[in-house]
Amino acid sequence: MSHEKLHRFQIALLIFNTQTGVVLFILPRTVATYFGTNGWIALIFMFLPITLNILLITSVYRLGRGASIFAILKSGIPRFLLFPIYLVMGSGLAMVGCLVIKQYVMIYQLLIFPQTPDIVLKLVVDIIVFLLVTKGIYNISKANVFFVALLITMVPLSFIFMKDFDITRMSSFFFKEGKDFGQGFIKVYGSFMGYELSLFLFPYAEKGKKWLKYIHLGNSMTVLVYLLVTVICYGFFNYKELVHLSFPLLDMFGYLYFPFVERVQNFLYSLFLVSILITGGMYYWSSQAVFTELIPRLPWKWVLFFVMASTFIVAFIPKSLIEVEDWFNVLIYLQLGVAIVIPLLALLALLIQKGRKRHA
Amino acid sequence: MSIFSKIAQIFDSGKNQQEQSPQGTKQVSGPLSLDTVLQEFKECSDLTRYNFPQLQAELLLFEHQIDMQIYERDVLRPLLNIRKEELDNLLSQSQFESVTETVKVVEKILQGSVALFVPQGVYLVDAYGPEKRSIEQSQTESAITGPHDAFNESLETNLSLIRQKFKSNRLKVRRFEVGELTKTRVCLLYIDGIASKEYVDEMASRIESIEYSSLYDGTMLTQLIDDFPNSLFPLFQTSERPDISVSKLNEGKIVVLADQSPSAIIAPSSFFEFFTTPDDYYNRWAVGTALRLLRYLAFIITISLTSLYVAITTYHYEMIPENLLVSLTESRSRVPFPPIIEALLMETTIEMLREAGARLPTKIGQTIGIVGGIVIGTAAVEAGFTSNILIISVAMSAIASFVIPSYVMSGSIRLIRFGLIILSGMLGNFGFIAGIALMIIHLSKLTSLGTPYTIPAAPIKPMDWKDIFIRGPFWSFHQRPSQSASPNKNPNKMKK
Numbered sequence: 053m054s055h056e057k058l059h060r061f062q063i064a065l066l067i068f069n070t071q072t073g074v075v076l077f078i079l080p081r082t083v084a085t086y087f088g089t090n091g092w093i094a095l096i097f098m099f100l101p102i103t104l105n106i107l108l109i110t111s112v113y114r115l116g117r118g119a120s121i122f123a124i125l126k127s128g129i130p131r132f133l134l135f136p137i138y139l140v141m142g143s144g145l146a147m148v149g150c151l152v153i154k155q156y157v158m159i160y161q162l163l164i165f166p167q168t169p170d171i172v173l174k175l176v177v178d179i180i181v182f183l184l185v186t187k188g189i190y191n192i193s194k195a196n197v198f199f200v201a202l203l204i205t206m207v208p209l210s211f212i213f214m215k216d217f218d219i220t221r222m223s224s225f226f227f228k229e230g231k232d233f234g235q236g237f238i239k240v241y242g243s244f245m246g247y248e249l250s251l252f253l254f255p256y257a258e259k260g261k262k263w264l265k266y267i268h269l270g271n272s273m274t275v276l277v278y279l280l281v282t283v284i285c286y287g288f289f290n291y292k293e294l295v296h297l298s299f300p301l302l303d304m305f306g307y308l309y310f311p312f313v314e315r316v317q318n319f320l321y322s323l324f325l326v327s328i329l330i331t332g333g334m335y336y337w338s339s340q341a342v343f344t345e346l347i348p349r350l351p352w353k354w355v356l357f358f359v360m361a362s363t364f365i366v367a368f369i370p371k372s373l374i375e376v377e378d379w380f381n382v383l384i385y386l387q388l389g390v391a392i393v394i395p396l397l398a399l400l401a402l403l404i405q406k407g408r409k410r411h412a
Numbered sequence: 413m414s415i416f417s418k419i420a421q422i423f424d425s426g427k428n429q430q431e432q433s434p435q436g437t438k439q440v441s442g443p444l445s446l447d448t449v450l451q452e453f454k455e456c457s458d459l460t461r462y463n464f465p466q467l468q469a470e471l472l473l474f475e476h477q478i479d480m481q482i483y484e485r486d487v488l489r490p491l492l493n494i495r496k497e498e499l500d501n502l503l504s505q506s507q508f509e510s511v512t513e514t515v516k517v518v519e520k521i522l523q524g525s526v527a528l529f530v531p532q533g534v535y536l537v538d539a540y541g542p543e544k545r546s547i548e549q550s551q552t553e554s555a556i557t558g559p560h561d562a563f564n565e566s567l568e569t570n571l572s573l574i575r576q577k578f579k580s581n582r583l584k585v586r587r588f589e590v591g592e593l594t595k596t597r598v599c600l601l602y603i604d605g606i607a608s609k610e611y612v613d614e615m616a617s618r619i620e621s622i623e624y625s626s627l628y629d630g631t632m633l634t635q636l637i638d639d640f641p642n643s644l645f646p647l648f649q650t651s652e653r654p655d656i657s658v659s660k661l662n663e664g665k666i667v668v669l670a671d672q673s674p675s676a677i678i679a680p681s682s683f684f685e686f687f688t689t690p691d692d693y694y695n696r697w698a699v700g701t702a703l704r705l706l707r708y709l710a711f712i713i714t715i716s717l718t719s720l721y722v723a724i725t726t727y728h729y730e731m732i733p734e735n736l737l738v739s740l741t742e743s744r745s746r747v748p749f750p751p752i753i754e755a756l757l758m759e760t761t762i763e764m765l766r767e768a769g770a771r772l773p774t775k776i777g778q779t780i781g782i783v784g785g786i787v788i789g790t791a792a793v794e795a796g797f798t799s800n801i802l803i804i805s806v807a808m809s810a811i812a813s814f815v816i817p818s819y820v821m822s823g824s825i826r827l828i829r830f831g832l833i834i835l836s837g838m839l840g841n842f843g844f845i846a847g848i849a850l851m852i853i854h855l856s857k858l859t860s861l862g863t864p865y866t867i868p869a870a871p872i873k874p875m876d877w878k879d880i881f882i883r884g885p886f887w888s889f890h891q892r893p894s895q896s897a898s899p900n901k902n903p904n905k906m907k908k
Contacts, residue, residue, distance in 0.1 A: 056864065059871045160842060164727065176839070180849055187857045194856035197870035199849070315730050322841035326849055 058256045060263035062193040065200045066253075066334070067270025070246030072203075072277060073331040074155050074324070077299045079243055079278055080285035084294035086236025088229035090222060091291065092282040094240055099275050102244050105391050106271060109247075110264040112398045113254055120255040121398055122345045128401025128408075135346070141394070142342035142359070144386035148245075149335030150363035151383065153177045155376045156328045159299065162373070164318055174367060177325070181333045182360055185340070186353050189256050192333060199326035206320060207277070210284055213304060217287040229291070242384040243278070246331065247271050248391035252338045336360060444514045446470055446529045452518045459521075467496055470529040477524040479541020487526050487537050499530060508535040523595070544569060550652040550674075552819050557694040562652045567597055567671040573654040574601065578661065582606070588619045590636075590670070591627040597671040598633065601657075606664045608897040611861055615666050615679060630675035631820065633668065639859045644827060646820040647860045649681040655690050662903065664896030666861075680861035680895055684869070684880045686821040687711065692883040700883030708881070710815035713808060714825055715851075718755050719832040719844050721805045725751040727840035739801075746796035752837025754798050758806045759830065761788060766810070860895075867895045 058066075083091035116124045125134055157173035165173065184192055230236065250267045257263045285300045297303050305317035313319075340356040347355060370376045449472060453459045462471040469491060473483070486507045494502055502508070511517055511534050517527050524540030547569065549555070550562035563570045571585065586600040598619055602612050618637040627633060631650050638647040651657060652674045657667045660678045668677040678685075687707045692700035724731050725744065732740060747754055765784035769777040789807075793800045809829065816822040828851060835843035858865035868876035873894040878884030892898040 056871065061872050062870065164840065164842070173839075173842070176842075176846060180846060180853070183850070184853050187853060191853075191856045194864065194866055194870035195849075195853050197872060198852045198856070198866075201869075202848075309733065312733065312736065313724075313731050314733050318728055319731065319841045322845045325842065325845045326852075329849055 056190045057258045058190065058193050058253065058263075060258060060266040061269075062197060063250070063253060063257060063263055064266040064270035064273065066193050066196050066330070067247050067250060067267055068273040068277075069196050069200050069203070069327055069330040070249055070334045071244055071271070071274040071331075072246075073152055073327050074159065075243040076278070076281060076324075077159070077301045077321075079240075080282045080289075080294050080300040081297055082236070082239050082243070083282055084286075084291040086230050086232060086239065087227050088231075089225040089227065089291050090286070091227065091230060091236075092279060092286055093226065094236065095275060095278050095282060098237070098240050098244065099271075101241070102247065102271060103268065106247055106250075106267050108392065108395045109251055110261075110267065112251070112395045112402075113264060114261060115399065115402050116254070118254060118257075118259065121251045121394070122341075124398045124405075125394075125401050128404035129397065137394075137397075138342050138346050140386070141390055142339045142346065144383060145335050145342065145390070146339035146359045146363045147366065147379070148383050148387060149181075149332045149339065150360075150367050151370075151376055151379055152335065153181065153328060153332045154367050154370065155373065155380075156325070158373050158376060160321065163302070163321065171368065174364070177328065177332070178360055178364060181329055181336060182356065184329055184333045185337050185356055189253070189337060192330070192337065196330050199330055202323060202326055206323070207280070209305075209308065209320075210280055212308060213284050213288050216307070217284060219287060221287055221290040223291070238384055239381075242380065242387065244271070244274060245384070245387045245391070246274075246334070248387060248394075249334050249338050251390070251394060252341050444512055444517065444534055446472075448514050449517050449521075449527065449529075452514070453521075464491055467491060467494070467499060468531055469499075472521055472527040472529070473539075474521060474524070477522075477542050478526065478539040482539040482541060483526060483537075486539065487528070491528075500532065503530070503532060503535055507537050509537070510534070511536055519595075547573070553651060553653050553656075553689075553817065555653065556691055558690055559653075559655050561654060563654060563669075563674040563676060565672045565674055567599060567669055570654070570669050570674075570676070571599065571601075574657055574661075574667070577654055577658045578603075583661070586612075586616060588616070590619060590622050590624070590633070592625045594626045594628065596627040598627075599669045601661060601667040601669065603661050603664070606662070606892070606896075606898050606900050607666055608664065608899065611680065611863075611897065612666060614861060615668065619668070627670065628672065630668070630670045630673040630677050633670050633673075634677050639862065640857075643854070643858055644824045645683065645855070645858060645865070646686070646818070646824060647681065647858060647865060649678040649685055649818065650675040650820060651678060652676070653690060659690065659693070664892045664898030664900075680863040681865075682860065682863075682867050682880070682893075682895055683855060683858075683865050686818040687816060688880070688883075689817045695883075697883050697885040704881070704883055707815055707817070710812035711825065714810075714812040714816070715829055715832060715848075716844070717805045717809045717812075718759060718802070718829065719836040719847070720841075721802060722751045722755045722833050723836035723840045723844050726837055740799065743793070743799035743801060747799055748796070750837070751802075752833065754802055755806070755833050755837070756830070758792070758798055758802055759809075759833065762806055762810045763826065863895050863897070868893070 080092075083094060087094045112121065112124065119127075153174055154170070157170045157177060160173055161168060161170045184195060187195075227233075247267060247270065281301055285294060285304060288304055289297065289300060294300050302317045302321060305320050306315055308314065308316050310316075336356060336359060339359050340352055343355045343359060344350070344352045370379055450461075453472075458474060458476065460471075460473050460475050462473075464470070471487065471491075490502050503510075508528070511520070517534060517536065520536045520538075521527050524542065525536045525538050528535040528537065544566040545564045547561050547564060549560045553562070561573060563573060575583070580603070582604045584602055584604050588598040588600065590596050590598050600612070600616055600619065615637070619633075622633075622636050624636055627636070634646065634648045634650060635641055640647060649656075649660075654676075657676045657678065661667055665681075666679045668679065670677075688704065692704055695703070725740070729737070744751075749757070761784070765780060765788075769780045769784075772780060785807075789803050792798045793803060813822050813826050813829075816825060832844060832847040832851075835847040837843070839846065855866055856870060864871055867873060868880055875891060876893050876895075878888050879893070889903060891901045892903050
């Protein structure tokens with residue numbers, strides 16, 4: 053029978069869909085708040101550090117000759133040191149997955165179901181995510197192809213706004229009236245998070261190094277979509293208006309009308325569920341991979357169940373979207389840790405391993 | 413001995429008894445003789461026995477199982493025209509097969525052989541040829557252009573239909589027998605050098621491992637050998653048309669034919685193949701492509717239209733434009749049920765009409781259509797039982813479901829529609845998208861003969877798209893579908 057490997061283009065789509073999520077609805081506001089006029093240019097600047105970060109991750113794959121990140125770390129770093137790292141990493145990744153879903157359902161509750169407890173909606177999404185993740189990474193990537201196809205249908209809709217796009221709203225100033233560039237960079241960097249999960253895909257990808265380029269492709273797709281949305285929002289509204297809009301993209305979609313249907317923002321936001329399933333699902337899958345490394349005797353589906361069940365309980369704590377955003381502000385640092393520190397640790401482990409071999 | 417071991421013994425003894433008396437042909441003991449065989453067929457009044465006193469010969473046969481012409485030519489006439497001394501000469505002819513086991517004689521008589529009992533021994537002559545339906549058009553897969561012949565219930569006829577279209581010794585046929593009681597003959601067809609050996613062996617082992625007493629049809633066989641028996645979706649394509657089987661064989665796929673069934677199984681199959689028909693290839697490619705796209709559109713309409721109606725009229729009235737809103741609220745205002753009940757009621761009615769129409773003779777079926785479509789539809793709206801926009805939506809969904817060429821797939825999709833309506837009624841657009849996501853997740857998991865069911869969309873195989881999402885021109889077909897994993901990729905070149 054066919055022995056499936058993750059097709060490289062599927063990896064690109066997986067990275068793209070893990071990166072995009074609810075953040076797309078908030079991004080124009082974030083960019084406008086922190087970078088002010090023509091803040092969308094910050095996204096282009098962001099491309100460089102992220103590309104460097106991806107190069108760091110891919111160098112681990114190249115030097116480790118395709119071994120899994122856990123095998124590399126284990127080969128050079130003592131287990132007692134790895135244990136707390138895995139524990140923090142696994143819990144952090146699971147919390148990111150949980151909060152991504154929590155944020156989505158809270159916005160949903162705000163927009164459509166004000167009387168339904170958000171936790172009920174979260175339970176529904178969690179069940180779907182659980183069913184998705186238990187199918188394994190190959191099937192997640194296959195489902196993701198269809199999910200991306202559904203999301204891509206939204207891209208042509210953006211061009212409908214071209215007639216309302218006014219270049220004068222963009223202003224001729226750059227980065228004026230913004231606040232706290234440092235914080236802004238971290239927030240925007242956080243909106244690109246998701247590519248770091250490629251660390252866990254090493255054993256599942258095709259053999260060879262070709263697929264590594266496709267992580268960049270996935271990231272480039274994200275940058276393009278973010279740019280498209282942000283630029284259109286800047287030209288449709290203006291940066292001052294954007295600062296005051298909670299979900300600029302949804303407000304923009306609110307102007308859409310067709311002969312049979314109008315005010316489609318609710319439907320389009322519902323469609324974004326498929327992106328949330330992948331973002332949440334991939335973080336839960338990665339968390340499960342880390343915890344399975346810690347408790348190899350427990351079947352991975354049970355590990356996933358316990359991880360999801362415990363984060364579900366934690367999800368009761370944040371009561372508002374602002375609280376969720378505050379939690380995210382903390383978790384961004386953990387994500388950065390996974391994206392930068394873990395590959396550096398892996399490179400160190402490879403160096404130690406090489407040194408040992410030389411002595412032997 | 414403890415009570416538990418006694419109970420275990422009782423169960424074990426029961427099991428042993430069962431093993432000793434299987435459901436199928438009884439294990440006959442004793443030497444082969446006319447009496448033992450007759451004993452086996454005790455109370456089988458349809459068994460025919462002929463006596464030739466001058467030759468001391470006896471014949472046993474089931475007349476309805478045999479071809480009378482073969483019987484007369486190979487058995488009856490020679491026996492009537494020879495003397496006793498010439499019997500040895502006759503029995504040395506190739507059609508006479510000597511047997512020594514009672515079990516085999518019993519089995520062969522059941523399979524249409526004539527058993528000849530003479531002092532020299534027992535001989536069998538294969539004269540199988542029961543009455544069969546002539547070759548007709550398929551009722552479920554009607555053809556507009558292209559060949560109109562369809563498989564019937566005779567395995568031999570079906571094999572001949574394929575051989576007529578595929579004159580190559582590379583077409584191989586493996587034979588199996590399935591069902592302890594029915595002993596249904598099953599043939600596995602593939603093209604040597606084009607079909608993947610791995611898939612052929614896998615399919616053969618699946619057929620061999622079937623443990624089921626009765627097999628009546630090919631569509632039943634698919635459920636016994638497919639990868640996910642509990643899935644709603646058919647995992648193997650079935651077809652009554654020989655041209656489909658032949659084209660699939662040429663793509664490197666495997667075809668399985670079962671005796672007494674007009675349905676050929678094609679494996680492995682992809683979800684998207686259920687939306688293709690051979691007519692696409694008999695039309696100009698642009699027309700074929702348009703038809704294919706129309707079918708995908710029909711698929712989207714059939715699963716989404718009623719669900720979206722329910723979602724919008726339950727939770728998202730703001731999505732309806734003002735002009736439409738007036739007529740919709742007017743029509744909905746008289747309906748005493750929530751949209752989900754209204755929709756389920758109408759969908760169930762449509763399904764009942766469809767089922768009644770399918771079971772009844774054509775003329776009465778038409779009447780049912782008129783009664784259902786005009787009387788119930790109009791009356792239901794006038795009585796304030798349902799809104800007229802829902803009637804339009806339900807009718808469009810039903811029509812769209814029949815655009816899907818595979819009847820089995822169309823049934824699965826219609827059932828999924830009910831799930832989506834319920835989810836939409838519960839959670840609006842969110843429920844609808846959640847249902848779609850669940851369907852996609854389920855589809856992604858499925859495999860057909862171990863190959864991904866959603867190929868070539870996922871895993872992505874762009875080279876196959878021109879023969880799945882569209883019907884590309886013939887010159888663009890440079891390779892066989894990836895799903896076949898054919899050792900010979902080029903469809904226009906046969907390796908020696």
